[in-house]
Structure formats: C-alpha cells, structure tokens
Amino acid sequence: MADDKDVLRDVWFGRIPTCFTLNQDEVTEREAEPYYLLLPRVSYLTLVTDKVKKHFLKVMRSEDVEEMWFEYEGTPLKWHYPIGVLFDLHASNTVLPWNITVHFKSFPDQDLLHCPSNSIIEAHFMSSIKEADALKHKSQVVNDMQKKDHKQLWMGLQNDKFDQFWAMNRKLMEYPTEEGGFRYIPFRIYQTMSDRPFIQKLFRPVSPEGNTLTLGDLLKEMYPTAITNDGEQKRYQVVIHGIEPLLETPLQWLSEHLSHPDNFLHICVIPTPTD
Amino acid sequence: METWKSHVRAGLQQRDHREKLPFVGVFTSLSQLEEMFEIRKQILEDQSKSLDRGGVEVGKNTRLLQLQLRESEHLEEKLSQTVSDLTSVLYLKEAELQYWQSRVSQYRQEALSLAKGSNTLKATLSEIEFTAESQSKELAALRIENKRLHEALTQVWTEKERLVQRWMEEKKEEADRLNKYNDTQERWQHLAKQLKKHFQREMVKECVPIVTSSMSTTETPPSVIQGINNTTDVHQRHSKPSLEPT
Numbered sequence: 001m002a003d004d005k006d007v008l009r010d011v012w013f014g015r016i017p018t019c020f021t022l023n024q025d026e027v028t029e030r031e032a033e034p035y036y037l038l039l040p041r042v043s044y045l046t047l048v049t050d051k052v053k054k055h056f057l058k059v060m061r062s063e064d065v066e067e068m069w070f071e072y073e074g075t076p077l078k079w080h081y082p083i084g085v086l087f088d089l090h091a092s093n094t095v096l097p098w099n100i101t102v103h104f105k106s107f108p109d110q111d112l113l114h115c116p117s118n119s120i121i122e123a124h125f126m127s128s129i130k131e132a133d134a135l136k137h138k139s140q141v142v143n144d145m146q147k148k149d150h151k152q153l154w155m156g157l158q159n160d161k162f163d164q165f166w167a168m169n170r171k172l173m174e175y176p177t178e179e180g181g182f183r184y185i186p187f188r189i190y191q192t193m194s195d196r197p198f199i200q201k202l203f204r205p206v207s208p209e210g211n212t213l214t215l216g217d218l219l220k221e222m223y224p225t226a227i228t229n230d231g232e233q234k235r236y237q238v239v240i241h242g243i244e245p246l247l248e249t250p251l252q253w254l255s256e257h258l259s260h261p262d263n264f265l266h267i268c269v270i271p272t273p274t275d
Numbered sequence: 276m277e278t279w280k281s282h283v284r285a286g287l288q289q290r291d292h293r294e295k296l297p298f299v300g301v302f303t304s305l306s307q308l309e310e311m312f313e314i315r316k317q318i319l320e321d322q323s324k325s326l327d328r329g330g331v332e333v334g335k336n337t338r339l340l341q342l343q344l345r346e347s348e349h350l351e352e353k354l355s356q357t358v359s360d361l362t363s364v365l366y367l368k369e370a371e372l373q374y375w376q377s378r379v380s381q382y383r384q385e386a387l388s389l390a391k392g393s394n395t396l397k398a399t400l401s402e403i404e405f406t407a408e409s410q411s412k413e414l415a416a417l418r419i420e421n422k423r424l425h426e427a428l429t430q431v432w433t434e435k436e437r438l439v440q441r442w443m444e445e446k447k448e449e450a451d452r453l454n455k456y457n458d459t460q461e462r463w464q465h466l467a468k469q470l471k472k473h474f475q476r477e478m479v480k481e482c483v484p485i486v487t488s489s490m491s492t493t494e495t496p497p498s499v500i501q502g503i504n505n506t507t508d509v510h511q512r513h514s515k516p517s518l519e520p521t
Contacts, residue, residue, distance in 0.1 A: 004280075010287040017298035038295070038302045096294060161360070163367045242294065243286030249279040258283070 007257045011241055012162045014041035016087050017097040020052045023071075026104055028059045036097065040160060041084030041241060042261050044125075045070055045077060046115045047158060056102055064104065069112055071101045076111040080124050081190075082260045088239045088268040089190050122154050125262055129153065132186035132263030133172055135202070141172050157261045165261060172263055173256050180212070181205030181252035187265040189223055199223060205252035215254060215267075216247030226269045239268040314345050 015038040022032040035055045039048055046068075053068050070077040077086050077100065091098050107114070115121060129150075133142040142150075149168050156165025175182050182205055189199040199222050205213055219226045219238065227247070228234045237244055240258050251265075259265045318341060 007280075007284060007287065010284070010291065013295075014287070014290065015295040015299065017294065017302060036302055036305055038299060097298065161363075163364050163371075167367045167371055241287065242290040243283065245286070246279045246282050249283065253280070 004257060008166065009162065011258060012040075012042060012165075014084060014241060015039065016041060016083065019097040019099050020049070020056075020070075020102050021099060022056050022059075023101050023103045026060065027064045029061060030059050032056055032059045039083045039098075041082065041087070043083055043157065043160070044079055044081075044121050045083055045086070046079040047118060047121050048083075052102060056104070060104065066105045067107050067114060067116070069103050069107055071103060072099070076108045078112060079115050079121070080113055082262070082266060084241055084260075085190060085266045085268060088242055089192055089270065092237075092239060092242065092268075092270060093273040118158070122158075125154060125157065126150060128262035128264060129172070132259075135184040135186045136172070136175070136182035136263070138183065141174070145171070153261070169261070169263075179206075180210070182255060185218070185251050185255045185265065186259070186263055187218065187251075187255070187267060189219075189267045189269060191223070191269045193271070203251070205250070205255065212250045212252065214247060215245055215249045215251055218251055219247070223269060234272050236269050237272050239270060240265065310349065311346065314349055315342065318342055318345055 018037050018039045020035040020037065022028065022034075026032075033055075035052050037048070037052060039045075049068070049070075056068075057065065070079075072086075072090050075090055077090075081089075087098060113120075130139065130142050133139050145168070152164060152168045155161070156163075156168070184202045185205050187200065187203065190197075191199075201222060203213075203218055203221065207213055207217075215238070216227065226236045226238055228236075238247075240254070245254065245258070255265050318338075322338070
C-alpha cells in the first residue's frame with residue numbers, strides 16, 4: 001500500500017540533528033570547533049561519524065589518539081544500538097541539537113564494545129538480521145539469500161540507499177497469508193531504569209484463538225508497568241522511532257513497518273517528563 | 276485508514292517537523308560550505324608550496340580560474356556520483372518491476388483457479404438448490420398425505436370410542452340381566468331350602484306316631500327327598516358360574 005511505503009520512507013529518512021563536541025580533557029594543539037551532523041536514526045554511530053573523527057583529528061596529536069567513543073551526559077553510547085534508540089532512550093525530551101561528547105582516550109571497556117572497523121558493524125548488523133529471521137521464518141529466508149544479497153542489505157544501510165536496502169529486505173518481511181504473520185516477532189524492549197540491557201522473549205503476532213495481537217498485548221505480558229490504567233497518571237512513554245504508537249496497533253504491522261534495518265522492533269520505555 | 280495507522284503516520288510527520296525539517300537546511304549548507312572551504316584550503320596550500328619552490332607567480336585571474344576549476348571538478352564528482360546512484364536505482368526499480376510483474380502473474384493464476392473453483396461451487400450449489408426444491412415439494416405432498424391420514428385416524432378413533440361405549444353399555448346390560456337372574460336363583464334356592472326344612476319338619480311330625488306303631492309304614496320313600504336335593508344341586512350348578520363377573 002502506498003501509505004505504508006510512506007511509513008517505511010519516513011522511518012528510513014528519520015534524522016537527528018547532532019552537535020559533536022570534543023571532550024575537554026583531550027589534549028589538543030588548538031581549540032576544537034564543534035561538528036554538526038544530521039544522524040540517520042536507523043544507522044549506527046560508528047558508521048556515520050567518519051567526518052567527525054576526521055574533523056577532530058585535525059586538532060589532535062596522533063600520539064594522543066586512541067579509539068573514538070561517544071558519551072551523552074555521562075552515559076557512554078553503545079554503538080551497536082541504532083542511533084534512534086540511543087536518542088529516544090537517553091535524550092528524547094531534551095533541547096535539539098543533541099549534544100554528544102567525543103572521546104579519544106579512556107575507552108570504557110565495561111560499557112562498550114570495541115569497533116575498530118566497519119566490518120565489525122557489518123558482522124553485528126548481519127548477525128541481528130539472521131537472529132530476526134530465525135524468529136520470523138526459522139532462518140529460511142536469510143539462508144536462501146546469496147552472499148551478494150546479504151551484501152546488498154549491508155551496502156544499502158552503509159550508503160543510506162533506501163531502494164537498494166528494501167529491494168532485498170522486502171523478502172525478509174514476507175509471510176504466508178494463512179498464518180497471519182511471522183512465527184515470532186523480533187523485538188527488544190529497552191528501559192533506562194534497569195540494569196538489564198533489554199527484554200527479548202518469544203511472542204507471536206496472533207493468539208492461539210486467531211486474534212491479532214497488539215503492542216498493548218505485548219507490553220501487558222512483557223512490561224505491564226509501562227501501561228497506564230484508567231484514571232492513573234501516565235508514568236511511562238512507549239517510544240518507537242521517536243513516536244508513541246497507539247497500544248491497539250497490531251504488532252505484525254509494527255514489525256513490518258517500524259522495525260529497524262536489523263529487522264528488530266526496538267521499543268523504548270522511558271519515564272514521562274515531569275515538566 | 277485505521278486510527279492506529281494514521282496516528283503512526285501523523286506521529287512520524289510531527290517528529291520530522293520537530294527534529295529534521297528545522298535543521299536540514301542549515302546542516303546541509305554548513306556541510307557544503309565545509310566542502311568548499313576544504314577545496315580552497317587545499318588550493319592555497321598547493322599554491323604556497325609552488326611559491327616556496329620558486330615557481331612562476333600566477334596572476335589573480337589564474338588563481339580564480341583554478342578555484343573555479345576545482346569547484347567544478349568537485350561538482351562533477353558529485354554529479355557523476357548522483358548519476359551512478361540514479362542508474363543503480365533504475366536497475367533496482369527494473370528488478371522490482373519484474374518482481375511485481377511476476378507477483379501479478381502469480382495472482383492472476385490464483386484468481387483464475389479461484390474463479391474455476393467458484394464456478395464449480397456455483398454448479399454444485401444450483402444442483403443442491405434443485406434437490407432441495409424437489410425435496411421440499413415431496414415434503415409438502417407428504418405433509419398433505421400425513422394430514423389426510425391423521426384425519427382418517429381421528430375418525431377411526433372416534434368410531435372406536437363409540438363402539439367401545441356401546442360394548443360397555445351392552446356388557447352393563449348383560450351384567451344387570453345376569454345379576455337379576457342370580458337374584459331370582461338365590462331367592463328360589465332360599466325358598467327351596469325353606470320348603471325343604473318345612474317339609475322335613477312336617478315329615479318328622481307325621482313319622483313319630485308311625486315309628487312307635489310300625490317302623491316300616493312311616494318311612495318316607497328316599498326317592499322324594501333325593502329328588503328335592505337333586506333339584507337344588509341342579510340350580511346351584513347353573514347359578515354359580517353365572518354370578519361371576521365377565
């Protein structure tokens with residue numbers, strides 16, 4: 001449907017205006033100017049920050065440079081989470097542009113994975129796609145693809161080519177009509193209030209009685225406190241791609257249209273702002 | 276469109292109005308300016324190097340032309356990249372078109388087989404309708420027959436009731452007749468018994484003086500008494516079974 005394709009485009013072309021600032025503790029030859037960049041919500045930090053690195057390296061001595069990493073208000077930003085998820089989780093209700101601090105030393109090994117090259121991001125991305133397809137189609141679709149098809153998915157993301165990516169990703173979104181959806185919905189629920197990185201369990205898009213299950217049904221089972229009961233004050237926002245979908249939205253449709261390129265539906269549960 | 280879907284679409288648009296659209300213009304301009312700045316900086320560096328080497332000093336016009344040339348080259352690079360991108364998009368679109376055409380053909384096949392199935396079902400339905408109609412006619416005829424038989428049965432029942440009634444009356448009359456006969460018999464037996472007693476008493480009275488004078492002349496001949504007794508027995512034999520209710 002044309003309207004649904006517009007949703008896919010809006011999701012793909014979501015951007016977050018960001019201001020990168022070099023950490024004050026870094027030793028520089030001269031003062032570093034901040035660097036402004038529109039970050040794609042669906043991409044990964046280390047994949048789209050080559051220019052940022054180049055910009056700050058100009059003012060630094062090569063001997064002071066180690067692996068680059070990012071931090072927002074004291075929280076190290078995990079590059080293996082999509083950028084949109086990081087923003088929704090940590091900074092969704094702050095003033096734009098998003099202020100990210102760039103570091104070149106004291107890499108927090110406890111909190112972050114190392115990312116020496118883009119091949120690491122590619123491996124992580126393809127691993128997520130395979131995991132998602134294992135849940136959706138018992139890996140049948142991704143296993144039927146050729147190496148070049150996998151490459152097309154990755155290149156589509158890397159070069160921000162919507163058509164290139166979706167020409168292949170469309171196959172990962174198909175399902176038998178008589179089954180009414182995927183086998184299981186690949187989803188992850190993130191929360192800032194817990195030490196658990198995320199919630200991920202098996203959940204079908206259709207009930208045993210044949211009823212379509214919704215976002216509300218998923219939350220009721222996985223994270224009941226995220227749902228506001230009648231007469232209760234709203235305590236949490238359920239955010240996907242920077243918006244709050246209605247709880248009656250069918251989960252299958254959400255998975256097909258609001259999943260990230262890694263084919264997972266990333267759901268952020270954040271406290272409602274008090275002001 | 277479903278409410279939830281329009282909500283998602285509106286939400287995404289609002290998000291872009293908040294996060295993307297106010298910034299995209301200024302961020303793009305900034306990026307372009309940075310690129311230009313990099314080119315000019317590169318030219319300046321190159322020129323200063325050539326001057327250091329004691330090369331020929333170039334005039335202001337040459338400098339400007341060189342700058343324009345670099346910028347054009349940069350632009351050309353970008354345009355050729357765009358052309359390459361568009362070509363790959365075109366290939367993708369062609370592949371997509373083929374995919375959709377194959378899907379259309381698949382759906383057409385499905386539609387054809389479904390239409391055939393539908394025709395078969397229609398034929399079956401019309402056969403079933405015909406059978407149902409004939410069966411409904413049969414049912415109507417059977418209902419009429421059933422009604423007729425029911426009426427006949429009612430009539431026969433009435434007749435039977437009437438006959439039973441008549442038979443009961445007849446039996447009642449028969450029982451009355453028999454009872455009357457039994458009463459008569461009873462009365463007759465009673466009278467016979469009394470008569471017998473009376474007769475015996477009379478006989479005793481008459482026999483006493485005779486016995487005292489001569490035993491042989493006063494004896495009642497046994498045949499008379501036996502005759503009376505026999506008569507009573509005969510009456511009893513006749514009356515006893517008829518008293519029992521039929």
